[in-house]
Amino acid sequence: MKESKKLQNLIQLDKQYLFQNYGTRLPVCFTHGKGCILFDQDGKRYIDFFAGIAVNSLGYNHPVLNKVLHSQVNKILHSSNWYFNKEQIEAAMLLSKTAFPGKTLFTNSGTEASEAAIKLARKFGLSQSQKKYHIISFTNSFHGRTFGAMSATAQEKIHSGFGPIVPGFIYVPFNDTAAFKKTVKKYKGKICAVITELIQGEGGIKIADSSFIKEIDTVTKENNILFIIDEVQTGIARTGKMFAFQHYNITPDVITMAKGLGGGVPIGAIHTKDFLVDYFPKGTHGTTFGGNHLATAAAKAVLETLSKETALNNIRKTGELIIKELSLMKSKYPKLIVDVRGIGLHIGVELSIPGQPLVLEALQKGLVINCTAEKVIRIMPPLTISTKLVKEGLLVLDSIFAGATV
Ligand SMILES: Cc1ncc(COP(=O)(O)O)c(C=O)c1O
Numbered sequence: 001m002k003e004s005k006k007l008q009n010l011i012q013l014d015k016q017y018l019f020q021n022y023g024t025r026l027p028v029c030f031t032h033g034k035g036c037i038l039f040d041q042d043g044k045r046y047i048d049f050f051a052g053i054a055v056n057s058l059g060y061n062h063p064v065l066n067k068v069l070h071s072q073v074n075k076i077l078h079s080s081n082w083y084f085n086k087e088q089i090e091a092a093m094l095l096s097k098t099a100f101p102g103k104t105l106f107t108n109s110g111t112e113a114s115e116a117a118i119k120l121a122r123k124f125g126l127s128q129s130q131k132k133y134h135i136i137s138f139t140n141s142f143h144g145r146t147f148g149a150m151s152a153t154a155q156e157k158i159h160s161g162f163g164p165i166v167p168g169f170i171y172v173p174f175n176d177t178a179a180f181k182k183t184v185k186k187y188k189g190k191i192c193a194v195i196t197e198l199i200q201g202e203g204g205i206k207i208a209d210s211s212f213i214k215e216i217d218t219v220t221k222e223n224n225i226l227f228i229i230d231e232v233q234t235g236i237a238r239t240g241k242m243f244a245f246q247h248y249n250i251t252p253d254v255i256t257m258a259k260g261l262g263g264g265v266p267i268g269a270i271h272t273k274d275f276l277v278d279y280f281p282k283g284t285h286g287t288t289f290g291g292n293h294l295a296t297a298a299a300k301a302v303l304e305t306l307s308k309e310t311a312l313n314n315i316r317k318t319g320e321l322i323i324k325e326l327s328l329m330k331s332k333y334p335k336l337i338v339d340v341r342g343i344g345l346h347i348g349v350e351l352s353i354p355g356q357p358l359v360l361e362a363l364q365k366g367l368v369i370n371c372t373a374e375k376v377i378r379i380m381p382p383l384t385i386s387t388k389l390v391k392e393g394l395l396v397l398d399s400i401f402a403g404a405t406v
Contacts, residue, residue, distance in 0.1 A: 003302075006029075006041045006063070007028070007041055008044060010029050010241055015126040024362055026360065027095065027363070028046075028363060032060070032061075032181075033060025033061060034060055034061050035059050035060065035382075036059045036382045036384065036385040036388075036389050037060070038368060044338050046062075046368050047365045047366060047368065048377050048381055048385075049368055049369045049381045050368045050369060050381070051378060051380055051381055051382045051383075053233075054201070054233050054238055054260055054380045055260060055262075056263060056264050056382050057236055057238070057302055057382060057383045057384075058263045058305060058382060058384055059382035059384045062305075062373035063081075064304075064305050065263050065305070068297050068298065068300070071297075072087070072294050072298075073294070076293050077294045079293065080288070081286060081287075085292075085296065087293050087296040087297045088291040088293075089298045091106075092106075092285055094218060094299075094303040094307070096271075097179075097307075098303060099154065099242065099243050100161065100251050100273070101269055101274065101276050102272050102273045102276075103175040103271070104112065104269050104270070104271045105269065105270050105272075105275065105280070105285070106269045106287075107267075107268035107270070107290045107291075108267065108295075109144050109258055109266060109292055109379075110144055110230075110232035110256065110257075110259060111144025111146045111268075112232075112268055113144075113232060113258055113269060113270050113289065114143040114148065114230065114232075114256055115144070117228045117230075117256050117270050118135065118148040118149070118152060118193075119285055120226075120254065120270070120276060120279055120280060121193035121226050121254075122135075122168075122192060122227055123129065123279040123290050124192055124193070124279050125192025128224070129190075132190055132191065132192050133168050133190070133192055134168045134187055135152065135168075135169055135191070135192060135194070135195060136170050136180070136193070136194045136195070137169055137171060137172075137192045137195050138171070138173070138174040138175075138194065138196050139155075139171055139174050140174050140195070140200055140204070140206065141153055141154050141174070141230075142155070142158075142199060142201065142202035143230055143232075144232075144337050146202060147166055149218075150162070154169075154171035155203075157380065159169065162206065162312045167218065169384065172333075172346040174208070175209050177209075177212050179210070180216065180219070181215070184225075186222060188223070191223070191225050192225065193226040193227070193228050193254075194225060194228065195230060195353060196216070196228045196229060196230065197229070197231060197232075197233065198234055198244040198245060199234050199244060199343060201233035202233075202373070203236065203340055204348060204350065204373030204375075205342055205348025205376055205378060207341060208248075208399070211225070213248045214248070217252075226253045226254060227252040227254070228253065228256065229243075229245050229254070230256050231244060231255045231256060231257045232257055232268070233259055234346060235257040235259070235260065235261070235308060236257060236259070236260035236302060236303070237260070237315055237344075238344055238345060238346050238383065239343040239346050240315045240319055240344030242306070243255060243257075247338045253272060253276065254270055254272045254273075254276065255271050255272075256269070257269050257271070259382075260383070261302060261380050262299050262302065263301070264298075265294060266405040267295035268289075268292070270297075280331050283365065290302065295335075311383070314384075315383050316344060318345060318383060318387060319342065319344040320385060322342075322345070322379060322390060323342060324346055325394050326347070326349055326379075326394075326397075328333060329397070329398055329401055330349075330403075331399075333404075335406040336351055336352055336353065336401055337349060337350070337352075338350040338351060338352050338400065344384055344387075345381060347378070347380065348372075348377065348378055348379070349376065349379070350376050351404075352375070352406055354371075354374055354375060355371030355374065355375050355405065356371050358371070358377065358400050359371045361400050361403075362369075362396060362400055365396050367393050381393075
């Protein structure tokens with residue numbers, strides 16, 4: 001990809017002044033967007049099939065979110081959790097309405113939501129027995145990068161080089177009901193919580209089996225264990241329901257969320273059943289920024305917009321269209337495409353070859369996609385994307401698949 005002078009300058013300054021922990025960035029600097037279209041430093045247009053890792057749930061310059069943000073900027077950005085906060089209360093009310101009746105604690109990111117859930121689970125378990133502090137998580141999961149969240153993440157490569165991780169996590173193969181039941185039996189009375197994603201996002205869009213989740217639900221209830229669902233990537237309408245757990249006909253004790261919640265404004269949260277409020281009394285947990293006026297005003301606007309039945313229907317319909325078209329491409333390119341899977345607008349195309357070169361090629365052709373777990377092209381556009389734009393993006397994708405050498 002030939003880099004303009006402007007981009008070359010940014011590449012050099014990035015190296016000079018920033019940590020390089022994200023590796024070599026893709027050769028583009030987005031400067032603005034409109035709807036589901038992005039523009040770069042040289043004014044080039046891109047269709048967005050990635051939404052900044054499922055964050056820009058309403059796309060760019062959404063009139064409702066923009067209006068709310070502008071109005072909030074003119075009032076107050078931050079006070080503190082020492083004081084009452086109307087926006088925070090209203091956003092929490094919407095979570096009680098759209099998830100389940102309960103209590104919310106706001107954070108600033110997904111990993112902080114994981115930390116809060118882990119700490120809450122420990123408090124819950126240890127209030128019953130000194131031994132009840134273990135948490136089951138599943139292979140190939142991803143829960144964040146802070147110490148607790150990374151320890152919950154059952155992937156050696158995430159722990160590597162950081163010394164001892166937080167003790168008490170037990171890793172069980174994902175979707176293996178027998179192994180899960182065996183582990184609960186082995187650690188009887190010592191497990192305070194189970195944490196899982198319902199679609200492993202960073203792990204390659206791997207969907208949890210219905211029977212597996214039902215069994216976890218039953219076993220956790222029978223053994224007084226908390227069931228925590230990590231909805232950081234799947235939550236806020238991404239799967240065509242407000243939360244992915246709603247596809248499974250269960251109600252977990254705790255959900256974590258972040259990414260799409262603020263539509264681009266950093267915010268996360270845990271939302272729990274009412275009884276769990278007692279395990280975080282004064283002084284046990286908190287954050288300075290968590291749930292500030294600006295972030296919760298954004299969350300409120302996003303939740304109100306996406307919980308409308310028309311919005312959810314559109315997400316489901318658009319997701320079905322993408323999966324149908326990708327399945328046709330799978331028949332067209334059987335050596336290249338191994339599998340197409342997903343729910344709503346959380347979609348993966350598993351390839352037989354590494355996906356990153358295709359991501360670069362897509363970028364050149366004006367389409368933003370992502371590759372996760374080496375070979376899975378991840379498609380998660382803004383939730384407001386139109387059928388017309390989806391079709392345009394899919395044509396680009398088809399041309400890239402057609403040219404790929406297997
Ligand atoms: C399922 C899941 N949980 C937690 C996190 C961590 O969120 P954050 O990057 O906001 O800390 C992520 C991020 O990708 C995620 O996908």
